[in-house]
Amino acid sequence: MRLLLTSDTHVPKRARELPGELLESIERADVVLHAGDWVDTATLDLLEARSRRLVAVYGNNDGPALRDRLPEVARAELGGVRFGVVHETGPAQGRERRCAERFPELDVLVFGHSHIPWDTAAEGGLRLLNPGSPTDRRRQPYCTYMTAVAAGGQLTEVELHRLPPRRP
Incomplete structure (x- = not known):
C-alpha cells in the first residue's frame, strides 16, 4: 500500500496552489494522510477528488468549515500498520x-x-513522522512531503521528498 504524507498546505495563504509534483504523487498513492492546516476547503475538495483514500485532520489555522468536515485526530489501519494523524504534538522536547x-x-x-x-x-x-510542508518551508531549506509503503504490518520505504523552489 503506497502512502503519501503531507501537512500544512496553507493554500491560498502561503501558496496559490499545491505543487505539481505533490499532485502527481497523490494520484499514485493508495492513501493520502494529511495532518492539517489546509486553510481552505477547496484544497480539501481537491485532495478528496484526486486521492483514492484520504485520512485527514484539521489544524490550528483551519476554520469552522474545515472543522465541520474533519476530526482533530484520525486513525486508520493501513497494510496492517496502525496509524494516527494529528496536527499538533507540542514542543520537540519530550x-x-x-x-x-x-x-x-x-x-x-x-x-x-x-x-x-x-x-x-x-x-x-511508536514512530513519529512529520512530512514538513509542501508550500511553506519556514526555516527549512526545502518544502517537503513524505511517501512510504505499509504492508504486512510493516512501514518501509519512508522517503522525504524535497520540492523545487516555487517561482515568484
Whole structure:
C-alpha cells in the first residue's frame, strides 16, 4: 500500500496552489494522510477528488468549515500498520514520550504544525513522522512531503521528498 504524507498546505495563504509534483504523487498513492492546516476547503475538495483514500485532520489555522468536515485526530489501519494523524504534538522536547503516552495503540503517528520534517521513534516503538510542508518551508531549506509503503504490518520505504523552489 503506497502512502503519501503531507501537512500544512496553507493554500491560498502561503501558496496559490499545491505543487505539481505533490499532485502527481497523490494520484499514485493508495492513501493520502494529511495532518492539517489546509486553510481552505477547496484544497480539501481537491485532495478528496484526486486521492483514492484520504485520512485527514484539521489544524490550528483551519476554520469552522474545515472543522465541520474533519476530526482533530484520525486513525486508520493501513497494510496492517496502525496509524494516527494529528496536527499538533507540542514542543520537540519530550515529544516521543508524550505521544507514546497519548497514543499507546498506534504504530505510527503522522503530525504537522512545525513545518519541520521529523522521523523518530519513541521508546516503546511508536514512530513519529512529520512530512514538513509542501508550500511553506519556514526555516527549512526545502518544502517537503513524505511517501512510504505499509504492508504486512510493516512501514518501509519512508522517503522525504524535497520540492523545487516555487517561482515568484
